[in-house]
Amino acid sequence: MAMNTSLLNGRLRMVLGFVVSLVVTIFGLLLVTFIIGRVVPIDPILSIVGERATQAQIEAARVALGLDKPLWQQFFIYVFNAFQGDLGMSIRTGEPVIDAVTRHFPATLELATIATILGVIAGVPAGVLAATRPGSMADHVVRLVGLMGYSMPVFWLGLIGLLVFYGQLGWVGGPGRLDAMYDMMYDFEVPQRTGMILLDTAFAGRWDMFANAISHIILPAGLLGYVSMAYISRMTRSFMMNELGQEYITTARVKGMPERRVIWVHAMRNVLVPLITVVALSYAYLLEGSVLTETIFAWPGLGSYITDALMVADMPAVLGGTVVVGVAFVALNMVSDLLYRLVDPRAR
């Protein structure tokens, strides 16, 4: 009984610790974006009232925007609004930033998810292959291919990919999420439950459109997946090497267990634990890393939204998008941390 309550206390403290650090981090995130937003050389009032405004109009706009209050009050209003989902208005479109962000987010999520899946499918076996034959040709190839993935400017790779696979070979769809014809059909004929085209078309049974969407996503997702594979294969190799040096592996081998079972069942079970963190990290990285890829592939996601807003100095949109990506980033880290503790009994 006594043990039970202490266990419960431990769990409670863990959850509490998570919540506290989540709040502190998001608070810090908002502080940084707030500061960036305040030092902007663009005067937010001037951009609203225009250059010929009278002193009274400027004063009125200042009061309306809450800029007459002390800075710390402005910050708390900003935080309060942000926690309610109010990230301000876009200067360019006059639309609430949060609406635009929710509209653009599914496209980015879809891209990053497919890329992560591809990265895991390719990266884990490659890492295991390298770890089981250290110093072999296969090991060197995996290492070199991985390092090349780290060194590739992803926007350049995207251009080359378009040039070769779309321009020369015609194997894949071009920029955008669908062909122009399907794009209009998607808007009118398919119920948009998730905003992710692959899921929506599958639910609606529109397999022709689904296939078209696949032909468009495969190239950008493949390129991002390569970058993520580079990281995953490397980490898998090092985790696997570490496990294969343990005594329980020797025991299993001495008992005459087939090598395949030793690696994929015994060692893999322990490799999976740290690997969860790695996959989550690379997923989070892809959410932001898609910024440049999206501009190349005219992918209407969060990255495109932020860069488009940048070009016209629409700071509320830029900072709002930054906050959302930042929160997604933090949340993914937290989830991976929680999963880690669930899977690994030592970390509980």
Next chain:
Amino acid sequence: MGGAVMAGVMAWLREQNPTSRAQARAGQWFLGWLRLKRNPLAMVGLAIIVVLLVVAAFAPQLAPHDPIAQNLRERLLPPLTDGHLLGTDDFGRDILTRILYGARITLYIVALVTVTAPVVGLMIGTVAGYFGGWVDEVLMRTTDIFLAFPRLILALALVAVLGPGIENAVLAIALTAWPPYARVARAETLTVRNSDYIAAVRLQGAGAARIIWGHVVPMCLPSVIIRVTLDMAGVILTAAGLGFLGLGAQPPLSEWGLMISAGRKYLFEQWWVATMPGLAIFIVALGFNLLGDGLRDVLDPRSAGK
């Protein structure tokens, strides 16, 4: 004669019982070098970086043309045209020349980031680790917040505020790059903080600043240096990305990312305009990655392949 001197130097370096501190240290470096030399990939990386340095230093001597002067009669010539090994861009400027001059810009960015981000991270990390307590708590919380930020997007937002340009791009990259160094430096500091030699210096009356600067920082340097080498590729890619978006170096500078973005319009007809500078970025980033990877194996035996 030269051979004899060389042999003498080698024997001095290999001496099992060094007679001076300098000899011991030189011997250690020599052993590290021998280990690094056995790694062919690391040597390729080193060679790439040496070539980058040479090219940056002698760009005016090596380049066949002027990097900025336009010649519209010779615009968009394909590679291997007479006098233009890699072809020309939309203003008739020689692409090879512009890539050679671009090495200077890349090196400039790398150098500026190297002297800022690691230094800031080192200071924050060692101070946090040495003092512990609430100082540690506050500094590391701040570090965590910056680590939680998506780096590229934060850099984008910063450049948007500061205005485009190389210096601002460097500032944005440095502001987003220091947290990992702080983490590394703090971890190293924690391992040496309670050692006897630190206690001895403290008993001699040295102040905190002197202990940290003179006795803790040197212990953190090796791991920070490896981290710097490995990070350089990322810095180069980020800088090129900012240039590509028009937020880094400005025309007519021949920054590689900017050159790719200029070539994007001609991608399907004149592929070389965007392809060549991208190759340059890739090769240089690969060089830093290969060298960093090899250095880590040498300096950190734990992660080396068994």
